[in-house]
Amino acid sequence: MEVIIQSSKQEACALGARWIARLLRQKPRAVLGLATGSTPVLLYKELIRLHREEGLDFSGVTTFNLDEYLGLAPEHPASYHHFMQENLFRHINIAPENTHIPDGQATDVPATCRAYEEKIQAAGGIDLQILGIGGDGHIGFNEPSSSLTSRTRIKSLTQRTRQDNAPFFEKPEDIPQHVITMGVGTIMDAREIVLLAFGQGKAAPISATVEGPITASVPASILQFHSKATLLLDEEAAGDLKRAEYYRWVHDNKPDWQKV
Numbered sequence: 001m002e003v004i005i006q007s008s009k010q011e012a013c014a015l016g017a018r019w020i021a022r023l024l025r026q027k028p029r030a031v032l033g034l035a036t037g038s039t040p041v042l043l044y045k046e047l048i049r050l051h052r053e054e055g056l057d058f059s060g061v062t063t064f065n066l067d068e069y070l071g072l073a074p075e076h077p078a079s080y081h082h083f084m085q086e087n088l089f090r091h092i093n094i095a096p097e098n099t100h101i102p103d104g105q106a107t108d109v110p111a112t113c114r115a116y117e118e119k120i121q122a123a124g125g126i127d128l129q130i131l132g133i134g135g136d137g138h139i140g141f142n143e144p145s146s147s148l149t150s151r152t153r154i155k156s157l158t159q160r161t162r163q164d165n166a167p168f169f170e171k172p173e174d175i176p177q178h179v180i181t182m183g184v185g186t187i188m189d190a191r192e193i194v195l196l197a198f199g200q201g202k203a204a205p206i207s208a209t210v211e212g213p214i215t216a217s218v219p220a221s222i223l224q225f226h227s228k229a230t231l232l233l234d235e236e237a238a239g240d241l242k243r244a245e246y247y248r249w250v251h252d253n254k255p256d257w258q259k260v
């Protein structure tokens with residue numbers, strides 16, 4: 001697990017975007033795993049800039065999003081379908097048929113989840129998975145106590161996560177109780193993982209993820225088992241890390257061939 005601490009979320013997102021751009025230049029038909037929420041918004045803005053100003057090409061790219069609220073139509077302003085259209089897809093040259101987000105209106109949820117897993121397999125697996133982290137350590141919508149080997153399935157949100165996401169809904173009772181999310185095992189199958197976390201509210205889950213024990217109580221802690229997981233943090237999210245100085249030193253003293 002590599003921890004990279006940047007002075008601001010702008011810098012962290014610029015680095016994250018360069019990371020993705022490097023992959024797309026090496027592998028134009030790459031498969032990306034994408035996240036929603038407030039964390040990746042700047043990352044997506046930077047990808048849009050790279051597309052417009054430097055010709056970053058998404059025409060061969062396939063994407064799979066982590067999750068979607070159950071019960072929301074794609075055009076609902078709080079749905080993750082809507083989020084992805086507005087924050088990324090409609091601004092880049094990605095083929096709509098290459099973008100995948102779990103179906104929030106699924107009637108046969110288990111079959112929908114199985115089909116999602118099969119589509120990821122058929123695409124050759126995820127090359128690079130982008131993640132945010134919940135205040136309780138969730139990744140995707142795998143809330144604490146989620147099986148660390150889980151696959152795409154229905155989950156019930158905790159009250160805390162529903163409260164965190166309340167600003168996106170008009171009334172508290174509009175916030176869905178259920179979601180479809182990639183499982184922890186699905187996420188761990190990605191060949192590479194980049195988790196972004198910004199702000200003081202993420203300091204506790206980040207320190208538990210990096211320096212705590214691996215536990216289903218902090219689902220992100222399983223990333224300690226991933227051979228290519230990188231955390232891109234701002235100073236505030238890194239605020240509780242005991243070995244922050246070491247992580248900084250490692251990053252500042254990388255050999256040139258390892259730099260992005």
Ligand code: F6R
Pocket residue numbers: 034035036037038039040066067131132133134135138139140141
């Ligand atoms: C979103 C997702 C979630 C968020 C997490 C953090 O697709 O899977 O795990 O990444 O809830 O949300 P923000 O970024 O809004 O703090």
